[in-house]
Amino acid sequence: MKNKLGVVAGIGVVSLLAAACGSSSSGASPSTSASSSAPAAAAKFEGCMVTDTGGIDDKSFNASSWQGMQQAQATDPSKITVKYLQSTSSADYASNISAFLGQKCGIIVTVGFLMAQATQAAAKANAGAKFAIVDYPKFPQTNIDSLVFNTVQDGFLGGFLAAGMTKTGKVATFGGEKLPTVTIYMDGFWDGVQYYNRLHHKNVKVLGWNEQTQSGEFTNSFTNLTMGQTITQQFITEGADIIFPVAGGVGLGAAKAVQDADNSAGSQKINMMWVDTDGCVSAAQYCKYFITSVEKGIQPAVKAAVLSAADGKFKGGAYIGTLANGGVGLAPFHDFASKIPPALLAQLGVVKAAIISGKIVPATKSPV
Secondary structure (H helix, E strand, O other), rough: OOOOOEEOOOOOOHHHHHHHHOOOOOOOHHHOOOOOOOOOOOEEEEEEEEEEOOOOOOOOOOHHHHHHHHHHHHHHHOEEEEEEEOOOOOOOOHHHHHHHHHOOOOOEEEEEEEHHHHHHHHHHOOOOOOOOEEEOOOOOOOOOOEEOHHHHHHHHHHHHHHHHHHOOOOOEEEEEOOOOOHHHHHHHHHHHHHHHHHHOOOOOEOEEEOOOOEEEEEEOOOOOHHHHHHHHHHHHHHOEEEEEEEEEHHHHHHHHHHHHHOOOOOOOEEEEEEEOOHHHHHHHHHHHHEEEEEOOOOHHHHHHHHHHHHOOOOEEEEEEEEEOOOOEEOOOOOHHOOOOOHHHHHHHHHHHHHHHHHHOOOOOOOOO
């Protein structure tokens, strides 16, 4: 099937699937149906999610969004149920949203910057429906809740840390597609390296991106692992020893290239940083190479959006995740906890506090 309908396992799954297909699972005749005098079962609130083309298990923003949906259901499984439709191409966005509109979902969550046009069109045409979109700035429509993250802030921390950890004096980043929600990470990473250079009178180079010219390397895909591996291999050849892919699942290709370099006799030790989620959880097989992950708090943001709709408290507008509110940040250091110099860790804490207070202002503005 081009679109795969995923439904969380639990009470009422069979009836949900039957309702979605427009057929009865019991085949009961009207004479054997429940009496009208019996108390009616309370209808469950349905939270529905449409993935981007990366798929439900992209180890990145689709997977994190789905976890947020599941966490919302877990708060009250008797009241809330969640499901998803998977988009295999951009042509699926509108039809998947339309399918969920037909199923009278309590909220439709769409994932990714590329889904903005289809989401806005559906919201305009269905003023009574409720929507949330991950990674797109605020819409004028009051029935859309935009969930955005000021990742220039934690990207800055990632760049500062990478500059302090490199042995070759070269670090690298690349993107999936050249979208604002991608380049904001890369801007922050670049800015963080430059700040480290000024503070320490160093000259660490950033391969793959220049914040000032807004030019750099992109795979033009969030699914082409081979491209991620190829670009990373080129960076390693050019001397970079820390790689930061901002490309969703394509980062797995980068991790494979880092692993291959590690397995090559006499090669320079190469490490990397993951994006969106804690890589040691979402891509645990490569954890030994992840200094940290530059995260978005997608799970709690999606969970909150679903619960607000389920509780009748939905308000359109925008949620902005920041360092101050915990909506963005660096993941635990895992295997690198004892490898990062204490002085560098202390400086990282000072830099974080300075960003929160406004003493340090990264070049790129907040996404809203």
